[in-house]
Amino acid sequence: MLDIPSTARSPQQMFGAIAKNYYTELMNVKREDLVVVSVMPCLAKKYECQREEFSTNGNRDVDYSISTRELASLIKSCNINFDLLPEEDFDNPLGESTGAAVIFGVTGGVIEAAVRTAYELFTGKKLEKIDFKELRGLDGIRMATIDFNGTAINIGIAHQLGNARKLLDGIRTGMYNFHAIEIMACPGGCIGGAGQPLHHGHSDIIKARFDAIYREDSQKKIRKSHENPYIIKLYEDFLGHPLSETSHHLLHTHYFDKHNK
Numbered sequence: 139m140l141d142i143p144s145t146a147r148s149p150q151q152m153f154g155a156i157a158k159n160y161y162t163e164l165m166n167v168k169r170e171d172l173v174v175v176s177v178m179p180c181l182a183k184k185y186e187c188q189r190e191e192f193s194t195n196g197n198r199d200v201d202y203s204i205s206t207r208e209l210a211s212l213i214k215s216c217n218i219n220f221d222l223l224p225e226e227d228f229d230n231p232l233g234e235s236t237g238a239a240v241i242f243g244v245t246g247g248v249i250e251a252a253v254r255t256a257y258e259l260f261t262g263k264k265l266e267k268i269d270f271k272e273l274r275g276l277d278g279i280r281m282a283t284i285d286f287n288g289t290a291i292n293i294g295i296a297h298q299l300g301n302a303r304k305l306l307d308g309i310r311t312g313m314y315n316f317h318a319i320e321i322m323a324c325p326g327g328c329i330g331g332a333g334q335p336l337h338h339g340h341s342d343i344i345k346a347r348f349d350a351i352y353r354e355d356s357q358k359k360i361r362k363s364h365e366n367p368y369i370i371k372l373y374e375d376f377l378g379h380p381l382s383e384t385s386h387h388l389l390h391t392h393y394f395d396k397h398n399k
C-alpha cells in the first residue's frame with residue numbers, strides 16, 4: 139500500500155513549505171518570525187502539521203491548523219457579519235487561486251484538476267472542454283475513461299474508507315485497471331470533512347456545498363493550475379521545474395509503516 143499514493147504533499151503542507159521557504163525570502167524575514175495558520179475542513183490536519191518531516195530545526199512549516207468550524211465560531215464570537223463585508227481578494231503573491239484549486243474540496247475534484255493539466259502536458263494541445271462531468275458525482279465509487287487525444291485514460295474515484303477498500307481490493311484482484319485513482323476519506327470529500335460546520339447527516343447540505351464548489355469553479359477566470367501566473371513565477375524564480383531537487387524537497391513527502399516506528 140505504501141507505494142500507491144502520490145508523494146505530493148497535501149495542499150496544507152505544500153503551502154506551509156512555500157510560505158516558510160519562498161515567502162520568507164521575498165519578505166526578507168526569518169522562518170521563525172513567520173507564523174503560518176491554516177484554515178482547514180479537516181481535523182486530521184492538526185496532526186499532519188505536527189509531523190516531524192514537515193519541520194526544519196523544530197520550526198513547523200504550518201504552525202497551527204484550525205478548522206473551518208473553529209474559524210466560524212471565532213467570527214461569530216467577534217460579532218462580525220460576513221454579509222456586510224465588501225468582497226476582497228486574497229493577498230498576493232500567495233493569494234491567487236484557480237478553479238482547479240477550488241474543486242479540490244469535492245470528491246473527484248483533485249483528479250479533475252490533475253486531468254486538466256495532464257491533458258495539456260501529455261497531448262501538447264489546448265484543452266477546450268474544461269469540465270469533466272464524467273468525473274463528478276456523489277456515488278461512493280465511480281469510474282470514467284477520459285480521451286487524451288486518442289489515448290484512453292482510466293480513472294477510479296472513491297470517497298469514504300469503506301469504498302476506498304473496495305476500490306483497492308478490485309485493483310489488487312485485477313478486476314479494475316486504472317491509470318490513476320483518487321481517494322477521499324470523508325463523505326463527498328472535504329466538503330464533508332470533520333472540521334466543517336456540522337451537517338448532522340443531512341445530505342442536502344453536502345449537495346449544496348457540492349453545487350457551490352462547481353459554481354465557484356465555473357466563475358473563475360483561470361481554471362487550470364498550470365495557468366496560474368503566480369505558480370508559473372514560483373517555478374521560474376524559485377522551484378526551477380516540476381520534480382526539480384527543490385520542488386522534490388519542498389512539495390513531496392514519503393510514507394512509512396507506523397508499526398515499525
Ligand code: SF4
Nearest residue numbers: 180323324327328331
Ligand atoms: S477528505 Fe476529509 S480527511 Fe481528507 S483532507 Fe478532506 S477533510 Fe481531511
